[in-house]
Amino acid sequence: MAESKSPTVYDVAREADVSIATVSRVLRSPEKVSVSTRERVLQAVRRLGYVPNASARGLADRRTGVLGLLIPGHDIPATSRRLPAEDGAPAVVEFLDDRDGRQADPYRNRYFEQLVRGAEAAAWRAGYALLVAAGTSVSRDVVMHDLAGRVDALAVVARTVPDELLRGSIGRTPMVTVAGEGGTGADAVRVDNRGGMSALVRHVLAVKPPGPVLYLAGPPDSPDAAGRARGFHDAVAGQDVPWHTAMADFTWQGGHDAVTAQLEEEIPAAVIGANDQSALGALAALREGGVDVPGTCVVTGFDGIDESRYSTPTLTTVRQPMIDLGICAVELLLRRLADPDAAPRDLQLPVDVLLRTSCGPLG
Structure with a gap:
């Protein structure tokens, strides 16, 4: 037949x-x-x-119909895997004590989830598919070159690959950097980290109880962390308030451990997290230490992830337009594909301060 x-x-x-x-x-x-x-x-x-037939279409116009998004990844240890049961054998259900919240997925990142949602929606509206890849510390160069060879244009989140690698790839693949500091020669889009943190800290200084401020810093190689740190220093400069910094590395555990160590010395009047995850860890440590929030100590974060709405107390934070960040990244890629010789653009998106129970409005 x-x-x-x-x-x-x-x-x-x-x-x-x-x-x-x-x-x-x-x-x-x-x-x-x-x-x-x-x-x-x-x-x-x-x-x-x-x-x-996408392959035939690509041969005709030398386009794949695919845009790429490269985000930071994790080197996940093999010991973290849950292995499947043998064929026909029942799976084992484990009971884990999660009263302290430490059983949460350590590799999940709400920031990137929303960024991908925005980029995917914008790509789909323009008739493109979106290919997402994560570059781990050992493979990011390989992933970068492999992904660039499979797509028409590529968005790269800051810190995923070194700037010098980006500069060397711009001429070969239309590219946009996301959440970086610019300066690579590629199109760029980011949020107002410095202005948002400065506005938040000025509010904290106006409403906090008497006492010192603890700032939970992010990774030293993160442009987002650097911008937020500058905003913090802008706000405390010239103010008659004691403050100091602890490294929290943008993680729940980092925020928890930094505040736990601080409580052995003195109780802070304010804890300002460089991101929401470290601030949520700080809230847990303060609760464990019997510190009333916001009566004795106010707490704030930065990012606006969903978990900040459901914490106890709810977390005051700076909301980033993370979905819009993904949309803008794709729009810049489409502009670059339409006009390869256009001057690079450097876009900065505004942020909002969400006042919640952990550090509410004046009065």
Whole structure:
């Protein structure tokens, strides 16, 4: 029996009584085609069971129809794996004590989840697929070059690969850096880390109880952490308030351990986390130490992740437009694909301060 032939774009055009170019427009940019024509073409696609051949399309216009997003990854140890049961054997259900919250997935990152959501939505609207990859410390150079060879354009989150690697790749692949400091020669988009932290800290100084301020710093190689640290110093400069810094590394455990150590010396009147995860760890440590929040000590974070809405007390934070960050990154890539010689753009998105129970409004 002869194998049935898969329908082609020519078959769809014949079935819908339109040109091949019109079929292509409907599938790539449907908003540019009238509703009646678009529906006629789509009905033909459904009747015939036509599936566009991305490989053939890429050969025709030297495009893959795919955009890339490279985010930082983790070197996950093999010992962290839960192994499957043997064939036919029942799986073992374990009971774990999670009253302190330490059983949460240490590799989950809400920041990147929302960034990916925004980038994926923008890519899909433009007729592109989004390929997401994570560069670990041992493979980031390899991942960078491999991903760049598979996509039409690439968005790279700061700290994922060294700046010198980015500079060397810009001429070969249209590129945008996300959440960095710019200066690579590529298009860039980031949020106002410095201004947001400065505004938050000024509010904290106005409402906190008497006493010292503890700032939970982020990783020294993070542009986000550097911008927020500058905002903190802008706000405390010239103020008659004692303050000091502890490294929390943007993690729940880092914030928890830094505050636990601080409580052995003195109780702070304010803990300002460089991100929400370290601030949530700080809240847990203060609760364990019997410190009333916000009566004795106010606490704030930065990012606006969902967990900050459900903590006890709810966490005052600076909300980043993380979905918008992903959307803007893709829009910059599309602009670069349309005009390869355009001057690089450097966009900065505004932030919002969300006042909640851990450090509320004045009065």
